[in-house]
Amino acid sequence: MGSGQSVVGEPPVQEAPPAAMPGAWRRHALAAGFLAPAAVFLGVWVIYPTLRTVIRSFFDADGDEFVGLDNYAELFTSDVLLTAIKNNAIWIAVVPALVTAIGLIFAVLTERVSWSVAFKTAVFMPMAVSAFAAGITWRIVYVKNPDQGAVNAGIKVVKDTFDPGGVLAAARPSTDDLRQAGGGIELERPVQPGDVVPLGLTAISTDDVPEGAEQAVRPEPLQGGITGVVWRDFKPGGGEPGRVETEELGLPRVKVELRDAGGDRVAQVESETDGTFAFEDVDPGDYRLAIGQETFARPFGGVSWLGPDLITPAVIIAYIWIWAGFAMVVIAAGLASISREVLEAARTDGGTEWQVFRRVTVPLLAPVLTVVFITMLINVLKVFDIVIAVAPGAVQDDANVLALAMWRTAFAGTSDFGVGSAIAVFIFLLVIPVLLLNIRRFRREI
Amino acid sequence: MATVDTAAPAPRMGESPASRVLRWVGKAPVHLILIFVGVLWLVPTLGLFLTSTLGAEDFQDEGWWQIFSEPSKLTFENYESVFDNEDITSALVTTVLISIGGTLLPIAVAAFAGYAFAWLDFPGRDWLFILVVALLVVPLQMALIPIFDLYNRVGLFDTVLGLVLFHTAFGLPFAIFLLRNFFIGIPKDLMEAARIDGASELRIFLRVVLPLGLPAIASLAIFQFLWTWNDLLVALTFGRDTQPITVAIFSQLRAFSTTIDLIAPATFVSLAIPLVVFFAFQRYFVQGLLAGSVK
Numbered sequence: 001m002g003s004g005q006s007v008v009g010e011p012p013v014q015e016a017p018p019a020a021m022p023g024a025w026r027r028h029a030l031a032a033g034f035l036a037p038a039a040v041f042l043g044v045w046v047i048y049p050t051l052r053t054v055i056r057s058f059f060d061a062d063g064d065e066f067v068g069l070d071n072y073a074e075l076f077t078s079d080v081l082l083t084a085i086k087n088n089a090i091w092i093a094v095v096p097a098l099v100t101a102i103g104l105i106f107a108v109l110t111e112r113v114s115w116s117v118a119f120k121t122a123v124f125m126p127m128a129v130s131a132f133a134a135g136i137t138w139r140i141v142y143v144k145n146p147d148q149g150a151v152n153a154g155i156k157v158v159k160d161t162f163d164p165g166g167v168l169a170a171a172r173p174s175t176d177d178l179r180q181a182g183g184g185i186e187l188e189r190p191v192q193p194g195d196v197v198p199l200g201l202t203a204i205s206t207d208d209v210p211e212g213a214e215q216a217v218r219p220e221p222l223q224g225g226i227t228g229v230v231w232r233d234f235k236p237g238g239g240e241p242g243r244v245e246t247e248e249l250g251l252p253r254v255k256v257e258l259r260d261a262g263g264d265r266v267a268q269v270e271s272e273t274d275g276t277f278a279f280e281d282v283d284p285g286d287y288r289l290a291i292g293q294e295t296f297a298r299p300f301g302g303v304s305w306l307g308p309d310l311i312t313p314a315v316i317i318a319y320i321w322i323w324a325g326f327a328m329v330v331i332a333a334g335l336a337s338i339s340r341e342v343l344e345a346a347r348t349d350g351g352t353e354w355q356v357f358r359r360v361t362v363p364l365l366a367p368v369l370t371v372v373f374i375t376m377l378i379n380v381l382k383v384f385d386i387v388i389a390v391a392p393g394a395v396q397d398d399a400n401v402l403a404l405a406m407w408r409t410a411f412a413g414t415s416d417f418g419v420g421s422a423i424a425v426f427i428f429l430l431v432i433p434v435l436l437l438n439i440r441r442f443r444r445e446i
Numbered sequence: 447m448a449t450v451d452t453a454a455p456a457p458r459m460g461e462s463p464a465s466r467v468l469r470w471v472g473k474a475p476v477h478l479i480l481i482f483v484g485v486l487w488l489v490p491t492l493g494l495f496l497t498s499t500l501g502a503e504d505f506q507d508e509g510w511w512q513i514f515s516e517p518s519k520l521t522f523e524n525y526e527s528v529f530d531n532e533d534i535t536s537a538l539v540t541t542v543l544i545s546i547g548g549t550l551l552p553i554a555v556a557a558f559a560g561y562a563f564a565w566l567d568f569p570g571r572d573w574l575f576i577l578v579v580a581l582l583v584v585p586l587q588m589a590l591i592p593i594f595d596l597y598n599r600v601g602l603f604d605t606v607l608g609l610v611l612f613h614t615a616f617g618l619p620f621a622i623f624l625l626r627n628f629f630i631g632i633p634k635d636l637m638e639a640a641r642i643d644g645a646s647e648l649r650i651f652l653r654v655v656l657p658l659g660l661p662a663i664a665s666l667a668i669f670q671f672l673w674t675w676n677d678l679l680v681a682l683t684f685g686r687d688t689q690p691i692t693v694a695i696f697s698q699l700r701a702f703s704t705t706i707d708l709i710a711p712a713t714f715v716s717l718a719i720p721l722v723v724f725f726a727f728q729r730y731f732v733q734g735l736l737a738g739s740v741k
Contacts, residue, residue, distance in 0.1 A: 028568050030647055031562045031566040031567070034562035034566060034647075037558060038555050038622060045593065045614075045615030046619075047581075049590075049592035113473070113476060125721065126487070130717065133692070138490060140510075140706075141489075141493060143703075148506075148509045149509065153509060321490065330735065333732075385692075392702065393699075393700065403587055407587075410590065411683055420590075421591055424588050427588075435580050438582065442576065442579050443576065
């Protein structure tokens with residue numbers, strides 16, 4: 001191999017013009033015998049159907065009537081199929097590049113640690129598993145409820161650390177002088193130092209009462225200050241709205257704001273376990289009291305990964321989880337074949353690690369990176385199993401890709417073999433440049 | 447030359463313990479990143495396994511991590527019911543049959559063809575081989591509709607045989623490509639010697655080439671096994687009652703959250719066999735991958 005630029009490599013056994021010798025026919029018959037089973041399989045199951053599908057794509061759903069390019073027109077007018085094309089374009093734009101880049105990073109990093117085998121095994125493992133099983137694995141990861149889905153649980157932990165959710169998501173004011181404004185609750189009348197302000201809230205279920213709440217207390221007035229109480233203004237069996245009564249609980253940790261006449265916040269305090277709060281040393285004048293919106297912020301309910309908006313990124317993440325290992329292993333093998341001396345020489349010449357990586361390693365790896373990129377390109381055009389596994393039935397139109405659209409058009413429900421064939425041909429056309437590239441590369445190798 | 451020596455990186459042999467520690471500390475970010483990523487990569491699979499040991503009601507309460515606080519919730523009852531479920535067990539048997547057939551048949555067919563392409567002389571050999579290379583990337587979507595029609599006409603629809611034949615055909619281009627490239631690397635002298643001894647081509651193929659080609663055949667067998675075991679699309683298209691495990695699970699997906707106590711363990715069973723194969727034959731798997739990463 002290697003040297004010849006012609007397609008016709010030198011035959012292993014040198015011979016005179018074959019047909020002239022009686023033995024040549026026997027040789028050819030022998031070769032035909034060795035090739036016959038493969039020829040039958042490839043002919044019947046690959047080549048014949050490929051031609052048949054091309055022809056079929058010009059006929060209607062039942063195959064009775066010639067419809068010209070109508071099926072292809074359908075491909076570019078039907079909403080469902082256009083979504084599939086658009087999504088597949090996203091896949092093509094994002095996945096091959098990302099997988100190659102991640103594989104390169106992993107391969108370079110693992111070269112520097114002694115336990116690289118453990119890491120490679122962990123990352124490579126998903127390659128062995130079916131894309132379908134991997135899809136189900138990720139569907140469990142993506143469950144929306146943060147109590148069940150791991151991704152949302154992780155986001156919730158981070159979010160709660162920096163920005164804990166409000167204590168009272170559903171609460172409403174109990175008296176008319178309070179109104180809901182800007183996500184919070186505001187007292188309509190002005191207050192002055194020395195006032196005692198009851199802020200009654202209702203529609204808080206027993207479960208939602210913050211932990212540690214005690215019997216609410218109406219505080220005493222404070223000289224030069226404003227006091228008040230935030231409490232659950234609800235007494236089982238009835239009670240008077242706006243009055244603090246027995247069995248009514250104070251609401252702790254509610255953030256109460258004191259605002260000046262212009263509406264700007266001048267102070268903020270948190271209520272005690274009995275619901276009381278106090279602003280001390282308040283200058284004389286008119287103020288407004290409000291409970292800030294953060295108190296009523298809904299707790300994190302989970303990102304809807306499996307909803308119509310995020311489903312494609314969600315499936316792509318799962319797909320990268322599968323294929324990063326492949327890219328890493330192939331690139332690592334390429335990296336291992338780069339001569340150490342070349343790298344050492346570059347370092348000796350004063351190159352920083354980054355320069356060596358950028359100017360020496362990556363250019364030397366270019367052929368390997370190309371192989372990985374092209375392999376992923378083909379894979380992405382045929383992606384099917386993982387989409388059907390991760391995306392729930394209701395969002396499969398939103399997650400659609402060409403291979404899934406082809407299968408659903410032809411075999412699920414509509415059974416339109418005409419349009420189904422057209423989609424298949426479309427996928428095939430997209431693969432053809434890669435096919436030609438492979439042939440060219442291979443002709444050089446023979 | 448002395449100046450070059452000083453500029454060269456310090457030889458690792460004579461390194462003092464202190465600088466070794468320093469070097470390790472300098473690498474600490476790399477270690478941390480890799481540990482983090484490695485763990486991240488394992489979490490989904492771990493999550494699937496732990497979910498598979500939870501009852502459906504337990505899953506409604508909280509995710510699989512509740513097992514860390516309440517280890518008693520880890521039971522294998524779900525697995526017992528999976529193996530009592532006849533749909534699942536018969537699907538597993540079907541999967542095994544498809545995988546064995548879909549592995550052995552293409553290897554046998556491809557070994558003959560690979561030998562012919564590597565060592566037999568016939569007109570148009572290189573062009574035919576280029577055709578095989580071209581077929582490597584033909585999407586199997588191109589074959590689904592015509593083969594569906596064909597199978598319905600000849601009675602291969604919904605049969606294990608039909609699935610095996612389809613997997614064989616679509617496994618062949620890669621198999622022929624891999625084996626031909628491996629066979630051609632066998633030293634010519636060995637073949638010549640056997641020919642001079644008067645061995646027939648068939649004998650050379652069986653006694654010389656096949657034994658020497660075993661590593662490549664092993665790689666191929668693993669690939670083909672995983673490919674057929676993991677298939678969903680082909681079985682979904684050409685089968686109705688002939689369901690491998692992937693299709694059996696697929697038909698449960700509609701009621702995902704209520705049948706999670708069946709879906710999760712069944713999925714884990716379906717993925718356990720490929721994992722065992724992968725860990726047992728990792729070397730061959732990687733070799734095959736590197737040899738054929740044009741597919």
